[in-house]
Amino acid sequence: MIRLLFLLHRYLGIAVGFVLLLWCLSGFVMLYMPFPEMDARSSAIVAPPLNLGECCAFPDNPGLSAVPFTFARMEMLDDRTPVLRAGLPQAAALKIDLRKGREFDDLAALGSDVDIAGDFSRRLLDGALVSGPERIQQDQWTITEEYRPHRPLWKYTAADEAGTQWYVSGRTGEVVLVTTRRERLWNYAGAVVHWLYPVILRQNTALWSQTVIYLSLVGGFLTLTGLYIGVWQFRRRRTGRYSPYTGWALWHHYSGMVFGIVTLLWVVSGTLSMNPWGLLEGEGRAEEIEALRDGHLNWSDIRRTLLAARDQALPEGTVALELTKQAGTPVLFATLRDGDRVRLNARDFRREAVSEPQLRALAARLPGDVSLQEFTLLQEEDAYYYDRQQAPELPVWRIRTQDDERRLYYLSATTGELLLKVDAGARAYRWWFIGLHRGDFLAVLRQTPIRDLFLWVFLLGATAVCATGTWMAVRRLRSA
Structure with missing residues (x-):
């Protein structure tokens, strides 16, 4: 039996040892250079300021009066073209150019009336020369499914010092x-290697997923x-030594004894990041969002609000204005340049803080037979509500339920919006993948320089295990 294990270990090391080494080395890069993506905050930072000077023209479409809308969001395509994006329950959002009063399905339909690239360059890149657009379906940085609703993408490149490139949705005009x-350069050495993300593999989601899962299992x-x-x-042997090996094999033996468990935990938790066979599948939060909204907007609500907005003094730095319902009542949210959201009264556009009784009433609308065990105002991060890249919104209300899933809900103390839901699947993912793989199962391990020191020690140890094993595999192949 032990002979078989020796052979398995040797030849599996030859087969996949180099992959494990690459995972370790690319992990160092990923500590400091995340894969490029945009969240709501970074989207707000690059968005044009809301300008209602040429608003609002509406399409002549009587059928809109019979359509239920989940939200209506007004923002800018460029510095002079306001657009409306109105959400539909089971379809893509309705898009309207509010300067010309026309519906559009894709950006090409607007022709030369909009100058998204020029506006972006003037506002953010000091007017740098721009080449493009290059119309693409996907590339190395837009390969994931989240970009599917936006394809084709319009890709622009600026002749600035940073080598900035940006992608505009061919459907909505959003950056x-x-x-x-x-x-881009660091991510070729980081996430592209670590996640096995070359386009030729990643574009086939099923093949990529199975490749990562089974390589991790091996x-x-x-x-x-x-x-x-x-x-x-x-x-212990008669010679006083504890290992029968010398040279590289000795280093591999001792580094494996010290860091082998860490290496195993990293590989296994990396497998779980793929949610193999739905092991860590969460419920999502669509049902909760619908319950908290409790109703749809009609076209007259949207028209009335947009027309009234022209005569209002919106909060300074507003880049978007969104109308939706909360507990069945229309409410406005202004998104500011720094990504913060401000709650406004939908009738007079005054700032309107959400009160604790209102939040408790919202919590009571959560679906299912929910019995609240805890309703706590958090002034700092906890084990589930935190962000490694930037400070999350605080304070927030944490709601703990007494149901079988022991769900946690986090509501914004400013707007009343649902920020995070933690169910059994999300809880398992938090600890079995994020906790083990990123080493942040304690709050202190999310703080620099403690985080860096902790991860560098274990990454160096795991790298030593994989590097010595890979070198022995190479020597074995050379001598074969």
């Missing part, structure tokens, strides 16, 4: 991604057999 040359088995062999071989 959906901004990258710099530095981000890597986990390789590490597990190595641990067993390492322990079996670690005993």
